[in-house]
Amino acid sequence: MISVAILGAGNVATHLFKAFSKKEGVFVSQWYNRHIDTLASYKNEVDVIDDLSQLKDADVYIMAVSDDVIANLSSQLPFENRLVVHTSGSVSVYDIDKKHKRGVLYPLQTFSKNAEIDFANVPICIETINKACYPLLKQLARSLGSPTKRVNSDQRRVLHLAAVFVNNFTNQLYRIGHEITESEGAEFDLLKPLILETALKVQNHSPFTAQTGPAKRHDKKTIKKHLKALENPHHKNIYELLTESIQHTHGRKKL
Structure with missing residues (x-):
């Protein structure tokens, strides 16, 4: 079982939560957003928080947030040496604070909150700095039924x-x-x-x-x-x- 914490409450974060919640082998342990009211409708399905200090241990922390807050949010996370990834197509993996194991889980698709998404039709591009982190991210993407592709930053x-x-x-x-x-x-x-x-x-x-x-x-x-x-x-x-x-x-x- 892969434990996941989702950070952010936008379109990508919402679709990831809904998809993971339906899959075996993945457990969304927490969902963080600085405005907790945004997550009010999900409070009976997952532990929702608005305080980073309340984050528990997870195998992967997914920052599905705006590009311009990735670096700052990663630096505020109250731990180190854990696998932290973002979902952006344009932000460098090196924008994630170096105290973490860093990676990217980029779903190459358009997301709207009210439009259903079949992740079988969502290629997920994976990038890691530490090669040892790649198999876990690939397993996580495959749990959604998504095709995966290992890419570098330029690609x-x-x-x-x-x-x-x-x-x-x-x-x-x-x-x-x-x-x-x-x-x-x-x-x-x-x-x-x-x-x-x-x-x-x-x-x-x-x-x-x-x-x-x-x-x-x-x-x-x-x-x-x-x-x-x-x-x-x-x-x-x-x-x-x-x-x-x-x-x-x-x-x-x-x-």
Whole structure:
């Protein structure tokens, strides 16, 4: 049985707690957050605390907190030489106070508190300074049913950067698409099969070969029509930038 203490109460922390609570072989011994009221609804399921001095022995302490508080929180932990990990994609493992055994347990997925997550579809990237800590973190990730990958800091950093492009930026493009359809009373839902097909296509084809559309075809007439139809200058700038990027990738001239 692996004992885990969770520090933080954000999206990742909440999903980890819910997932661990359903798995055999893992016991969440405590859940810490500086604002204990945030954890009030879980007080009958786990020992919730808001005082770091109350932390008990655990095999792993998981800091699922904002990037900018990782270093400070790790330095405040009232013990040393225990395995302390964070869940960030962009923060160095060395940001954790050196008095601890340090590691990273980075779930490469988007998390929203109200959206269900199947951890079988969440790759967990693992990084440790001490090689002896790796098997325990791998076992912990595998307990969730997650595929695991051992990465170094540079690999994790570029994975996080790429994730911003394929997730955060893509979602913003969905939002722009939603605004555009709403402007004429068209149904955004009609685009959802296209969104799914695009995501499915890159499971078996590279993004390069999967690219379609007027920018790749260098369809000047359609591109000009689209630009004329865009009333929001911000949307027009994005259209032009992405069109230029696609044409650059596929050896086409600029607009």
